[in-house]
Amino acid sequence: MNRLAKKVTLVTGAARGIGESIATVFAAEGAVVFAADLNSDSLAGVAERIANDGGTCKPLELDVTLREDWERARDVIARDHGKLDVIVNCAGIEMVRELGELTLDEYRATQAVNTEPAVFGTQVMLDLLTRAGEDSDGGASIVNISSIAGLLGIPDQIAYNTSKGAVRHVSKSLAIEFAHHKRKIRVNSIHPGCIDTPMLREAMEAWAETGKMGSNDINDVRDAFAAVCPMNKIGATRDIAMGALYLASEESGFVTGIELVIDGGSYASWV
Numbered sequence: 001m002n003r004l005a006k007k008v009t010l011v012t013g014a015a016r017g018i019g020e021s022i023a024t025v026f027a028a029e030g031a032v033v034f035a036a037d038l039n040s041d042s043l044a045g046v047a048e049r050i051a052n053d054g055g056t057c058k059p060l061e062l063d064v065t066l067r068e069d070w071e072r073a074r075d076v077i078a079r080d081h082g083k084l085d086v087i088v089n090c091a092g093i094e095m096v097r098e099l100g101e102l103t104l105d106e107y108r109a110t111q112a113v114n115t116e117p118a119v120f121g122t123q124v125m126l127d128l129l130t131r132a133g134e135d136s137d138g139g140a141s142i143v144n145i146s147s148i149a150g151l152l153g154i155p156d157q158i159a160y161n162t163s164k165g166a167v168r169h170v171s172k173s174l175a176i177e178f179a180h181h182k183r184k185i186r187v188n189s190i191h192p193g194c195i196d197t198p199m200l201r202e203a204m205e206a207w208a209e210t211g212k213m214g215s216n217d218i219n220d221v222r223d224a225f226a227a228v229c230p231m232n233k234i235g236a237t238r239d240i241a242m243g244a245l246y247l248a249s250e251e252s253g254f255v256t257g258i259e260l261v262i263d264g265g266s267y268a269s270w271v
């Protein structure tokens with residue numbers, strides 16, 4: 001408990017899935033959580049549930065692709081707290097398209113949601129992060145949720161693969177830029193394998209519908225996804241949240257520019 005006491009945190013994509021779990025764990029560890037998402041209805045439910053459990057969660061309607069939304073969020077956080085200790089960039093969209101079918105608009109939309117906020121959201125929040133960094137031993141922390149798709153190629157995912165590969169490199173680039181300029185802001189990426197979330201469930205439904213994985217039964221598709229993992233299972237959102245907690249906390253004060261893979265061994269495995 002209280003591994004994030006007095007920390008002001010912002011989690012994007014917090015209305016469901018991995019982002020919701022990170023917001024929940026952060027609040028349970030004593031953080032003030034600004035939970036941001038496009039989906040304000042679900043967000044209100046998340047904030048209410050966290051508050052009922054004794055946490056502090058403030059919902060923020062924010063489209064991560066819009067600079068004016070980031071600026072509005074910055075003004076609220078500056079007014080209420082004057083600093084921002086942690087950003088978790090978790091909002092994301094998947095794009096499954098063979099190259100021949102991918103449009104330029106789809107490609108750009110994927111980068112706009114998955115990659116650009118890690119650059120321009122950080123830019124908008126830079127003064128608040130710098131202030132938080134000066135006030136703490138461990139420094140401020142940015143945690144960017146990439147994917148094992150940011151480390152490996154996956155068929156029919158050129159837009160998603162490149163967006164997540166760029167998230168990995170944005171993290172390393174900013175980690176080194178900040179260290180070089182003596183800004184106490186650490187930046188790291190997390191690379192989840194298959195995690196049980198609405199995004200994954202929607203993907204499995206789509207695969208079942210096409211039958212491309214050899215079956216139209218969603219349970220067979222789920223088994224096939226699990227079988228890709230050496231531990232033969234699909235991870236839980238909390239598996240990722242616990243990694244984000246470590247990178248957000250003072251415990252990782254000497255950790256910047258790393259890629260934390262949480263995937264049941266998938267990336268380590270040849271088969």
Ligand code: NAD
Nearest residue numbers: 013015017018038063064091092147192194195197198199
């Ligand atoms: P999800 O679809 O269940 O949740 C994503 C959330 O992001 C949603 O609440 C959605 O409203 C929000 N969002 C989408 N576009 C947004 C925008 N423009 N502005 C603000 N919010 C927006 O997805 P998830 O599975 O929880 O994934 C979370 C992150 O983890 C994503 O970046 C995803 O790429 C990554 N990831 C997921 C898996 C997995 O297996 N689930 C694996 C690797 C990486």
